[in-house]
Amino acid sequence: NMAARLTYLYQTAKKIYFLKLIAGKNGLHNHVQWVHMIEDHEAATFLRGNELIFTTGIGHSDELSLINFAKDLLDNRASGLILNIGPYIKKVPPQLIEFCQKNNFPLFTIPWEIHLVDVTRYFCRYIIHQEQKEFTLSEAFKAAILSPDHITDYQPTLEANGFHPSWTYCTAVLSFLDNSVSTDQTLQDFQSFCEITLS
Numbered sequence: 001n002m003a004a005r006l007t008y009l010y011q012t013a014k015k016i017y018f019l020k021l022i023a024g025k026n027g028l029h030n031h032v033q034w035v036h037m038i039e040d041h042e043a044a045t046f047l048r049g050n051e052l053i054f055t056t057g058i059g060h061s062d063e064l065s066l067i068n069f070a071k072d073l074l075d076n077r078a079s080g081l082i083l084n085i086g087p088y089i090k091k092v093p094p095q096l097i098e099f100c101q102k103n104n105f106p107l108f109t110i111p112w113e114i115h116l117v118d119v120t121r122y123f124c125r126y127i128i129h130q131e132q133k134e135f136t137l138s139e140a141f142k143a144a145i146l147s148p149d150h151i152t153d154y155q156p157t158l159e160a161n162g163f164h165p166s167w168t169y170c171t172a173v174l175s176f177l178d179n180s181v182s183t184d185q186t187l188q189d190f191q192s193f194c195e196i197t198l199s
Contacts, residue, residue, distance in 0.1 A: 004130040006030045006052065006079050006106055009123055017119050019082065022092055023100035023107040030079040030106065031192050035123045037116065041072050049077035052123065054116055057088035067096050074105050086112030137161050145171060
């Protein structure tokens with residue numbers, strides 16, 4: 001599974017950008033599809049899911065507003081929240097920490113001195129790279145299944161990604177018995193569940 005995971009982004013960013021995990025450690029397996037800077041409640045409702053959110057807190061007048069913001073993000077399936085500690089958010093509210101911990105929603109802080117554009121650019125580059133890698137690997141497996149005799153079409157890619165040709169593999173085809181539930185969102189959720197389980 002090549003999808004960008006929050007745990008990798010965190011492990012890298014804590015050294016380079018002084019990102020600090022405050023709560024929600026059990027959600028670090030979350031898939032991150034993109035990153036967004038969001039400062040208000042309304043924008044949170046436009047999320048597609050699996051976004052990592054940065055906020056300076058400029059749109060939040062008090063602690064309750066920040067907690068409700070985190071609830072909105074969780075309801076809209078965000079991957080996590082990064083608070084830019086500075087003039088707008090001087091410290092992390094204990095209630096927010098408690099909420100994120102209880103809901104396995106990763107909550108981070110990042111110092112005001114760090115240029116957020118550098119962090120978001122780094123994260124987005126990594127996400128795009130992982131998507132390209134996942135697509136290439138997926139195409140190689142398709143070639144191996146559909147045209148096993150054309151070894152040169154898939155073997156170099158599989159070997160480069162740690163899949164040895166002498167290993168034994170099997171395929172699994174999964175489908176919903178009830179077609180009424182197989183919406184794009186349901187399929188995406190199910191795919192994420194399978195990826196997390198297999199990981």
